[in-house]
């Protein structure tokens with residue numbers, strides 16, 4: 001059975017490009033180390049495959065967001081690779097976290113107390129990262145909790161603090177004043193806590209022209225997304241191709257798709273491809289986005305349906321419009337950032353919503369599967 005023929009579209013994930021992106025960031029931030037952020041199933045690309053490729057490229061630290069993600073990934077990792085859980089610990093999740101062998105990122109005094117109690121129950125030290133809120137007001141100990149902890153350091157008994165971290169709110173904008181403000185706040189708060197390796201920067205932060213402390217937590221840049229506004233130094237990792245199901249020629253004035261929201265301004269050729277919003281192709285792209293056929297831009301004509309969308313292919317030569325002809329949705333002519341811009345969102349959302357009906361192929365360097 002040829003999976004590519006029966007699937008609506010084929011998603012290719014270039015693990016060689018992913019490893020190359022890892023090395024680009026590693027060179028940019030040395031001597032800091034680079035951790036791989038593989039939450040949300042490796043930004044939709046497969047956490048286990050991504051983790052294996054990153055480890056092959058020299059990565060020694062991984063982050064997920066949820067304990068459920070850690071439970072799935074940890075057994076697939078070499079035992080010496082620390083796996084951190086960014087969102088911390090739900091009350092009652094402490095025994096599971098210890099059993100999985102994941103390292104929680106503790107975000108509050110309450111989480112610290114519960115993890116210390118778990119360590120005491122087990123009669124052994126448990127590792128943790130401590131996250132400080134340096135100004136994003138999302139996760140992490142606020143300054144008053146850092147002070148309370150500094151004044152009562154016995155609360156950390158039984159906890160081995162392996163990392164102190166915080167997260168930047170505006171790292172994608174190098175001109176944002178908040179970047180320097182958060183860094184200064186983080187460094188001074190971290191001094192109040194036990195000495196440990198320090199981590200502040202994500203992908204965007206890795207491009208800020210200053211030091212990067214001990215560990216950078218890279219996500220989107222590994223997957224080929226632009227880490228900051230402007231030029232993108234990363235290699236693309238995903239391509240998505242589909243095939244024409246059917247074409248038709250319609251006279252000027254004909255409506256296309258739900259609501260007949262696109263009306264042919266001239267006699268037009270319409271091609272239908274089997275990818276829709278159920279595959280994560282944003283419905284917002286109706287009458288806005290595009291695909292490419294033989295390098296020619298073909299605008300989406302009409303609304304995106306659940307399982308298909310329609311393209312205005314009037315300007316494409318007939319030879320490229322047979323049933324089964326290739327259509328590029330992501331690839332050399334259209335990046336995840338371009339699709340995101342058209343859809344009014346960010347590349348992260350395009351990747352993490354990629355559908356589960358695609359045939360998936362993983363390529364490593366030198367392989368063209």
Ligand SMILES: *Cc1c(COP(=O)(O)O)cnc(C)c1O
Nearest residue numbers: 037167202203204217218219220
């Ligand atoms: C998601 C996340 C990252 C990775 O961010 P990117 O912008 O994808 O590099 C790093 N740190 C934390 C705390 C995160 O939530």
